[in-house]
Amino acid sequence: MSASSPVQVQNTEPDTRDLFAVLNGLPDPRRTRWRRHPLGYVLAVILSAFMVPGFESLDAAGQ
Numbered sequence: 001m002s003a004s005s006p007v008q009v010q011n012t013e014p015d016t017r018d019l020f021a022v023l024n025g026l027p028d029p030r031r032t033r034w035r036r037h038p039l040g041y042v043l044a045v046i047l048s049a050f051m052v053p054g055f056e057s058l059d060a061a062g063q
Contacts, residue, residue, distance in 0.1 A: 019044070019047075020040055020044055023039070023043045023044055023047075024039070024040030024041040025040075026039060026040070027044070035062065046058065
């Protein structure tokens with residue numbers, strides 16, 4: 001029997017995607033007249049609010 005070792009795969013390409021690029025690439029379901037800010041920015045603010053201790057609601061994120 002041979003000892004098995006975990007397979008190590010080396011990725012030679014750098015991961016150039018960032019969270020904002022992913023958020024900004026999502027389709028925007030909002031009506032055109034409601035698009036004051038790009039969807040990527042709105043989602044980034046809401047996700048940032050989730051990182052704050054004591055975050056309780058989406059209303060709190062809006063404030």
